Amino acid sequence: MTKTTAARKKSTNRKPARRQPATRRTPPRHPVIERVAELGVLRLVLVALALICLALMPPAGAAVGYSGWPLVRTVLVPVVAPLVFMVLLLDALMSAVFLADQRGPARRRYARILAVDLVAAGLLLVFWLPFYLALGG
Secondary structure, eight states, rough: OOOOHHHHHHHHSSSSOOOOOOOOOOOOHHHHHHHHHTOHHHHHHHHHHHHHHHHHHHOOOOOOOOOSSSHHHIIIHHHHHHHHHHHHHHHHHHHHHHHHHHOOOHHHHHHHHHHHHHHHHHHHHHHHHHHHHHHHH
Protein backbone atom coordinates (compact mmCIF):
# COMPACT_ATOMS: atom_id res chain seq x y z
CA MET A 1 0.00 0.00 0.00
CA THR A 2 1.22 3.38 -0.83
CA LYS A 3 1.03 6.41 1.40
CA THR A 4 -1.85 7.95 -0.55
CA THR A 5 -3.92 4.77 -0.39
CA ALA A 6 -3.33 4.52 3.36
CA ALA A 7 -4.26 8.18 3.80
CA ARG A 8 -7.46 7.66 1.78
CA LYS A 9 -8.32 4.59 3.81
CA LYS A 10 -7.87 6.59 7.03
CA SER A 11 -10.03 9.42 5.76
CA THR A 12 -12.86 7.06 4.80
CA ASN A 13 -12.86 5.47 8.27
CA ARG A 14 -13.32 8.79 10.02
CA LYS A 15 -16.66 9.54 11.58
CA PRO A 16 -18.53 12.46 10.06
CA ALA A 17 -18.19 15.70 11.98
CA ARG A 18 -20.96 16.42 14.44
CA ARG A 19 -23.40 19.09 13.45
CA GLN A 20 -23.89 21.83 15.96
CA PRO A 21 -27.45 21.84 17.29
CA ALA A 22 -29.49 24.71 15.99
CA THR A 23 -30.10 27.29 18.65
CA ARG A 24 -33.78 27.65 19.23
CA ARG A 25 -35.13 31.15 19.36
CA THR A 26 -37.70 31.65 22.05
CA PRO A 27 -40.46 33.98 21.00
CA PRO A 28 -40.86 37.06 23.16
CA ARG A 29 -43.46 36.63 25.87
CA HIS A 30 -46.10 39.11 26.85
CA PRO A 31 -45.14 41.18 29.94
CA VAL A 32 -48.20 39.98 31.85
CA ILE A 33 -47.23 36.37 31.23
CA GLU A 34 -43.67 37.17 32.39
CA ARG A 35 -44.96 38.64 35.65
CA VAL A 36 -47.30 35.73 36.29
CA ALA A 37 -44.53 33.24 35.53
CA GLU A 38 -42.14 34.90 37.96
CA LEU A 39 -44.58 34.23 40.81
CA GLY A 40 -43.75 30.54 40.63
CA VAL A 41 -45.85 27.43 40.24
CA LEU A 42 -46.65 26.87 43.92
CA ARG A 43 -47.80 30.44 44.45
CA LEU A 44 -49.98 30.23 41.36
CA VAL A 45 -51.55 27.04 42.72
CA LEU A 46 -52.11 28.77 46.06
CA VAL A 47 -53.79 31.77 44.42
CA ALA A 48 -55.85 29.40 42.25
CA LEU A 49 -57.01 27.59 45.40
CA ALA A 50 -58.03 30.93 46.90
CA LEU A 51 -60.03 31.75 43.76
CA ILE A 52 -61.66 28.31 43.83
CA CYS A 53 -62.61 28.87 47.47
CA LEU A 54 -64.19 32.18 46.47
CA ALA A 55 -66.05 30.63 43.53
CA LEU A 56 -67.44 27.71 45.57
CA MET A 57 -68.38 29.78 48.62
CA PRO A 58 -71.84 28.78 49.88
CA PRO A 59 -74.34 31.48 50.78
CA ALA A 60 -74.54 32.36 54.47
CA GLY A 61 -77.07 30.15 56.26
CA ALA A 62 -77.10 27.46 53.54
CA ALA A 63 -78.21 23.97 54.57
CA VAL A 64 -75.39 21.46 54.93
CA GLY A 65 -75.25 18.79 52.23
CA TYR A 66 -73.88 15.37 53.16
CA SER A 67 -73.30 13.86 49.71
CA GLY A 68 -72.18 14.89 46.24
CA TRP A 69 -71.31 18.46 45.27
CA PRO A 70 -73.28 20.00 48.15
CA LEU A 71 -70.83 18.26 50.52
CA VAL A 72 -67.90 19.90 48.75
CA ARG A 73 -69.52 23.31 48.76
CA THR A 74 -70.92 23.31 52.30
CA VAL A 75 -68.35 21.22 54.21
CA LEU A 76 -65.05 20.87 52.37
CA VAL A 77 -64.57 24.41 51.02
CA PRO A 78 -65.39 26.12 54.37
CA VAL A 79 -62.71 23.94 55.97
CA VAL A 80 -60.09 24.60 53.27
CA ALA A 81 -60.64 28.38 53.00
CA PRO A 82 -59.08 29.28 56.41
CA LEU A 83 -56.13 27.00 55.66
CA VAL A 84 -55.52 28.72 52.33
CA PHE A 85 -55.88 32.10 54.09
CA MET A 86 -53.22 31.19 56.65
CA VAL A 87 -50.82 29.84 54.00
CA LEU A 88 -51.25 33.06 51.99
CA LEU A 89 -50.35 35.08 55.09
CA LEU A 90 -47.34 32.83 55.76
CA ASP A 91 -46.16 33.26 52.18
CA ALA A 92 -46.63 37.03 52.49
CA LEU A 93 -44.54 37.01 55.67
CA MET A 94 -41.75 35.03 54.02
CA SER A 95 -41.86 37.31 50.98
CA ALA A 96 -41.48 40.32 53.27
CA VAL A 97 -38.47 38.68 54.93
CA PHE A 98 -36.80 38.01 51.57
CA LEU A 99 -37.79 41.48 50.34
CA ALA A 100 -35.74 43.09 53.11
CA ASP A 101 -32.51 41.51 51.81
CA GLN A 102 -32.93 42.05 48.07
CA ARG A 103 -32.01 44.82 45.65
CA GLY A 104 -33.09 45.64 42.10
CA PRO A 105 -35.26 43.23 40.09
CA ALA A 106 -35.39 40.63 42.87
CA ARG A 107 -36.80 43.26 45.23
CA ARG A 108 -39.55 44.13 42.73
CA ARG A 109 -40.34 40.44 42.33
CA TYR A 110 -40.81 39.93 46.07
CA ALA A 111 -42.85 43.13 46.31
CA ARG A 112 -45.21 41.77 43.62
CA ILE A 113 -45.43 38.43 45.39
CA LEU A 114 -46.24 40.20 48.66
CA ALA A 115 -48.96 42.27 46.96
CA VAL A 116 -50.54 39.24 45.27
CA ASP A 117 -50.58 37.27 48.54
CA LEU A 118 -52.11 40.13 50.51
CA VAL A 119 -54.76 40.84 47.87
CA ALA A 120 -55.77 37.16 47.72
CA ALA A 121 -55.87 36.92 51.52
CA GLY A 122 -57.88 40.14 51.73
CA LEU A 123 -60.42 38.84 49.22
CA LEU A 124 -60.79 35.61 51.19
CA LEU A 125 -61.28 37.56 54.40
CA VAL A 126 -63.86 39.98 52.98
CA PHE A 127 -65.95 37.35 51.24
CA TRP A 128 -65.76 34.56 53.84
CA LEU A 129 -66.20 36.68 56.97
CA PRO A 130 -70.03 36.89 56.69
CA PHE A 131 -70.21 33.10 56.36
CA TYR A 132 -68.17 32.49 59.52
CA LEU A 133 -70.02 35.22 61.44
CA ALA A 134 -73.34 33.54 60.53
CA LEU A 135 -72.02 30.28 61.99
CA GLY A 136 -71.33 31.86 65.36
CA GLY A 137 -74.56 33.63 65.93
